[in-house]
Amino acid sequence: MRPAPRLQEIPLRLELRGITKRFGDLVANDHIDLTVEPGEVHALLGENGAGKSTLMNQLYGLLQPDEGEILVDGEARTFRSPRDAIAAGIGMVHQHFMLVPVFTVAENIALGAEKTRAGFLDRRRARREVLEVSERYGLPVDPDALVEHLPVGAQQRVEIVKALTRDVDVLILDEPTAVLTPQETEELLAVMRGLSDAGKSIVFITHKLKEVKAIADRITVIRRGRTVGTASPDAAEDELASIMVGRAVNLEVNKAPAEPGREVLHVSGLIVDDDRGVRAVDNVDLTVRAGEVLGIAGVQGNGQTELVEAVMGLRRPRAGSIKVDNEELTGMSTKQILRSGVGYVPEDRSLDGVVKEFTVAENLVLDQYDRAPYGNAFQLNPAAVAESARERVEQFDIRTMSAETAVGTLSGGNQQKVVVARELSRPLRLFIAAQPTRGVDVGSIEFIHSRIVHERDVGTAVIVVSSELDEVVGLADRVAVMYRGRILAIVSPDTPREELGLLMAGITGSRDTPATDADGAEEKGTK
Amino acid sequence: MTTDGPVGTSKDADETAAETAPEAATATAPQEPKNDSAEESFLSHFVHNLWAANTVTVTLLSVLLAMVIGAVLIVISDPAVLSTFSYFTARPGDAMNASWTLVSTAYADLFKGAIVDPAAITAWADGSGTWKQVFAPISETLTYAAPLVFTGLSVAVAFRGGLFNIGGQGQAIIGTIIAAMAGFLLPLPPVIHLFAALLAGALGGALWGFVPGILKARTGAHEVIVTIMLNYTANLFLGWLILQKGIQQPGRSDAISKTVDESAQLPSFGGELRANVGIILAVLATAGVAWLLNRSAFGFELRAVGHNPAAAKTAGMSVAKTYTMLMVTAGALAGLGGATQVLGTAHALTPQVAGNIGFDGLLVALLGRNRPWGTLLAAILFGALRAGGNRMQSFTGISLELVTVVQALIVIFIAAPALVKAIFRLRAARTARLGASMAKGW
Numbered sequence: 001m002r003p004a005p006r007l008q009e010i011p012l013r014l015e016l017r018g019i020t021k022r023f024g025d026l027v028a029n030d031h032i033d034l035t036v037e038p039g040e041v042h043a044l045l046g047e048n049g050a051g052k053s054t055l056m057n058q059l060y061g062l063l064q065p066d067e068g069e070i071l072v073d074g075e076a077r078t079f080r081s082p083r084d085a086i087a088a089g090i091g092m093v094h095q096h097f098m099l100v101p102v103f104t105v106a107e108n109i110a111l112g113a114e115k116t117r118a119g120f121l122d123r124r125r126a127r128r129e130v131l132e133v134s135e136r137y138g139l140p141v142d143p144d145a146l147v148e149h150l151p152v153g154a155q156q157r158v159e160i161v162k163a164l165t166r167d168v169d170v171l172i173l174d175e176p177t178a179v180l181t182p183q184e185t186e187e188l189l190a191v192m193r194g195l196s197d198a199g200k201s202i203v204f205i206t207h208k209l210k211e212v213k214a215i216a217d218r219i220t221v222i223r224r225g226r227t228v229g230t231a232s233p234d235a236a237e238d239e240l241a242s243i244m245v246g247r248a249v250n251l252e253v254n255k256a257p258a259e260p261g262r263e264v265l266h267v268s269g270l271i272v273d274d275d276r277g278v279r280a281v282d283n284v285d286l287t288v289r290a291g292e293v294l295g296i297a298g299v300q301g302n303g304q305t306e307l308v309e310a311v312m313g314l315r316r317p318r319a320g321s322i323k324v325d326n327e328e329l330t331g332m333s334t335k336q337i338l339r340s341g342v343g344y345v346p347e348d349r350s351l352d353g354v355v356k357e358f359t360v361a362e363n364l365v366l367d368q369y370d371r372a373p374y375g376n377a378f379q380l381n382p383a384a385v386a387e388s389a390r391e392r393v394e395q396f397d398i399r400t401m402s403a404e405t406a407v408g409t410l411s412g413g414n415q416q417k418v419v420v421a422r423e424l425s426r427p428l429r430l431f432i433a434a435q436p437t438r439g440v441d442v443g444s445i446e447f448i449h450s451r452i453v454h455e456r457d458v459g460t461a462v463i464v465v466s467s468e469l470d471e472v473v474g475l476a477d478r479v480a481v482m483y484r485g486r487i488l489a490i491v492s493p494d495t496p497r498e499e500l501g502l503l504m505a506g507i508t509g510s511r512d513t514p515a516t517d518a519d520g521a522e523e524k525g526t527k
Numbered sequence: 528m529t530t531d532g533p534v535g536t537s538k539d540a541d542e543t544a545a546e547t548a549p550e551a552a553t554a555t556a557p558q559e560p561k562n563d564s565a566e567e568s569f570l571s572h573f574v575h576n577l578w579a580a581n582t583v584t585v586t587l588l589s590v591l592l593a594m595v596i597g598a599v600l601i602v603i604s605d606p607a608v609l610s611t612f613s614y615f616t617a618r619p620g621d622a623m624n625a626s627w628t629l630v631s632t633a634y635a636d637l638f639k640g641a642i643v644d645p646a647a648i649t650a651w652a653d654g655s656g657t658w659k660q661v662f663a664p665i666s667e668t669l670t671y672a673a674p675l676v677f678t679g680l681s682v683a684v685a686f687r688g689g690l691f692n693i694g695g696q697g698q699a700i701i702g703t704i705i706a707a708m709a710g711f712l713l714p715l716p717p718v719i720h721l722f723a724a725l726l727a728g729a730l731g732g733a734l735w736g737f738v739p740g741i742l743k744a745r746t747g748a749h750e751v752i753v754t755i756m757l758n759y760t761a762n763l764f765l766g767w768l769i770l771q772k773g774i775q776q777p778g779r780s781d782a783i784s785k786t787v788d789e790s791a792q793l794p795s796f797g798g799e800l801r802a803n804v805g806i807i808l809a810v811l812a813t814a815g816v817a818w819l820l821n822r823s824a825f826g827f828e829l830r831a832v833g834h835n836p837a838a839a840k841t842a843g844m845s846v847a848k849t850y851t852m853l854m855v856t857a858g859a860l861a862g863l864g865g866a867t868q869v870l871g872t873a874h875a876l877t878p879q880v881a882g883n884i885g886f887d888g889l890l891v892a893l894l895g896r897n898r899p900w901g902t903l904l905a906a907i908l909f910g911a912l913r914a915g916g917n918r919m920q921s922f923t924g925i926s927l928e929l930v931t932v933v934q935a936l937i938v939i940f941i942a943a944p945a946l947v948k949a950i951f952r953l954r955a956a957r958t959a960r961l962g963a964s965m966a967k968g969w
Contacts, residue, residue, distance in 0.1 A: 351838070366831065377826060
């Protein structure tokens with residue numbers, strides 16, 4: 001495919017001109033122009049559904065543009081398949097990884113470009129290639145590790161190495177940080193810097209402003225299928241956000257000081273094991289009062305998930321007590337707990353939060369379908385379901401064709417609004433939101449945050465679990481830092497970031513907070 | 528459709544639908560591997576995709592294609608017609624004529640046996656025949672269809688809840704056994720006796736469904752394996768039971784049970800019309816299942832569990848209870864199918880009393896796209912093929928097995944929608960891709 005062997009050292013210049021792609025009546029890309037200079041990190045910024053992925057899929061040969069052309073080094077090219085794109089020096093790392101979990105790293109990398117010797121896969125050569133590339137670009141991967149055993153961040157490195165072994169000069173990263181912990185994100189940004197220093201161009205698709213500012217050389221903002229502007233990384237975050245969303249966006253969470261009331265949730269001596277029987281929550285004591293937000297910060301996998309699941313009755317604790325208004329929750333079923341006035345936004349929306357094949361209306365009553373007015377233990381009342389769905393779609397600004405649309409077709413942010421709407425549509429005593437804005441676009445984040453604060457203000461006890469420190473600090477009145485199943489400290493959200501970061505890494509330092517001191521709740525942590 | 532895979536190999540529309548949204552990535556993110564068995568997710572993925580790819584058009588075209596291939600087989604299987612092909616180049620007309628005559632006669636007989644025989648209409652018009660003769664073929668069709676409706680619904684309901692009920696056969700057999708025993712052992716007055724026998728059949732099937740259901744819910748035992756094993760168990764139990772004293776027909780040495788009391792038999796329409804009340808029950812059952820799936824609280828639960836057990840659990844539903852109840856319901860339906868068979872047409876237990884209705888139910892559900900009314904129509908089609916096949920066999924001399932082959936071909940084509948679309952050059956691939964892209968909201 002390649003016209004002549006290019007020298008690796010001469011990076012290529014990529015230009016998209018007037019790319020237009022329609023799906024029926026929808027114009028997904030409307031005359032988009034984009035130039036990627038050699039060696040630059042070009043951020044493609046836009047909300048979910050803005051058309052970023054569609055654009056990149058055309059560049060990668062997965063879709064063919066209806067209009068416009070793709071120029072590589074000034075020469076118009078047509079990519080009929082990813083094979084053509086790779087041959088032209090363009091590689092892509094997808095949002096969800098295209099790896100075979102039971103294969104080793106080397107096997108995965110060889111997959112699709114198997115080098116054979118006498119009809120057998122040349123494993124040694126595959127290993128050598130992996131090691132070569134990983135050393136050259138400072139991407140540590142173990143070629144013999146099974147992919148299923150690797151953490152997400154390492155799997156992503158495998159994807160990047162895979163693209164690099166195909167000898168590409170332009171690397172498209174589609175929302176690469178969506179699945180990463182803050183540390184892994186830092187590592188990835190360092191890798192991107194290294195790649196761009198080595199002369200590779202990177203197209204970085206994202207909607208996270210901080211990362212864009214940290215890494216991008218140039219920024220192109222796409223909104224509703226059109227290029228709405230280019231910006232330099234010096235631009236302020238709210239400025240970028242407002243270009244992206246098309247209106248002024250408030251990135252700060254606006255909230256009045258909390259007015260904590262009675263003690264609603266009281267957790268004491270809670271011990272929970274994870275699926276493998278490993279202790280995930282280790283003797284946790286916690287209280288949350290009515291009208292306050294307790295933020296639980298921590299790197300993912302430190303027991304937050306298990307803690308929340310235990311409260312919701314989804315996981316049986318080994319020991320300890322969980323009380324809401326002095327009513328013991330342990331031993332109750334999830335349904336009873338939900339009915340007792342606990343609202344829950346699960347951390348993994350697509351797995352636990354919604355039934356994608358169900359309509360918006362059905363998802364909105366997923367935990368209320370057998371209660372008046374939506375129905376009874378025997379049958380549903382479709383009219384009431386539809387009626388309330390219409391109201392809530394409006395009230396929670398859920399962007400959908402209709403309440404009868406399958407939830408799976410909505411953008412991540414709107415799916416999350418469905419979950420939030422469902423849980424916040426009944427009177428609550430306790431509201432638990434785990435990763436409430438993961439994979440949610442800026443406009444929806446603002447909305448979801450405001451609803452959470454509103455719920456606090458009407459006197460509900462709120463727990464927000466998030467691996468995004470900004471989110472925890474923005475929403476919380478008190479911040480509990482979780483590390484290896486323990487609450488290391490409960491601090492004020494005004495605590496300096498560095499200190500929080502250290503706590504998240506398990507370093508308590510000079511701060512003299514006893515690790516599991518429930519009375520830490522009593523300290524004046526609120527603003 | 529190819530928007531997600533790096534080499535465009537993935538045909539998984541579900542995956543594509545989630546493509547732009549980062550939650551797709553988070554779905555792959557959880558570090559602890561979920562303990563769902565791989566084969567199950569593969570199976571359900573496969574069947575879900577089958578549904579997505581199959582339109583009503585494809586279903587109809589599959590039937591057409593199967594009939595065309597059936598025609599070829601008819602020609603090949605007839606030595607006389609086949610011999611005309613030996614001089615095809617010299618006189619192609621002979622071969623064409625002979626083939627056409629044979630195939631058209633065969634299919635005409637199929638039609639006459641399954642729907643209506645024009646000769647009977649003429650006879651009725653000039654007074655030499657009765658109206659019952661006109662409706663006899665349809666009656667035959669419905670007679671064969673009734674049990675299939677029940678077993679088809681059984682499979683369809685289970686599938687909507689995410690379970691593969693391969694055990695329709697076993698459940699139907701137990702249904703026939705218990706219904707028949709209630710039919711000849713219980714001394715009850717008419718009407719009540721019939722209802723008791725039907726209920727007994729349903730309970731028998733429900734019990735046979737409960738076992739895999741509770742095992743799945745409590746221990747995670749795969750329902751496919753358990754139901755297959757229970758099919759054997761039921762079959763062997765039937766073979767043993769028939770020969771026991773008090774069950775076997777007195778004075779007979781072969782494997783046949785006592786006859787079901789007349790008070791427990793499903794009344795037929797009389798005379799040439801062999802069809803019985805079973806078909807009416809089948810239509811009622813279809814309406815019942817449609818209500819159950821779409822309007823009932825249990826139906827909501829089972830659909831939620833079928834699509835996404837994790838989300839159902841998080842929303843407070845009991846997945847274990849749903850699985851158990853689902854298998855009980857499916858078993859009861861299949862048991863009713865068996866009861867219809869024995870109380871309606873067979874009237875006594877024999878080793879073959881349930882025929883193949885359980886397995887045919889799988890095909891019927893597949894053809895009916897797991898929708899209640901679709902399943903009803905598919906069962907009637909299968910019944911028609913069977914009824915017409917009988918006539919075709921006795922009039923044209925074509926083996927009844929041809930009908931089985933046609934049924935199998937229909938199912939094969941349904942299972943390979945891409946093949947059907949390619950044959951008829953439907954631009955399905957294009958539209959499917961568009962649909963998927965639309966679905967993920969660009």
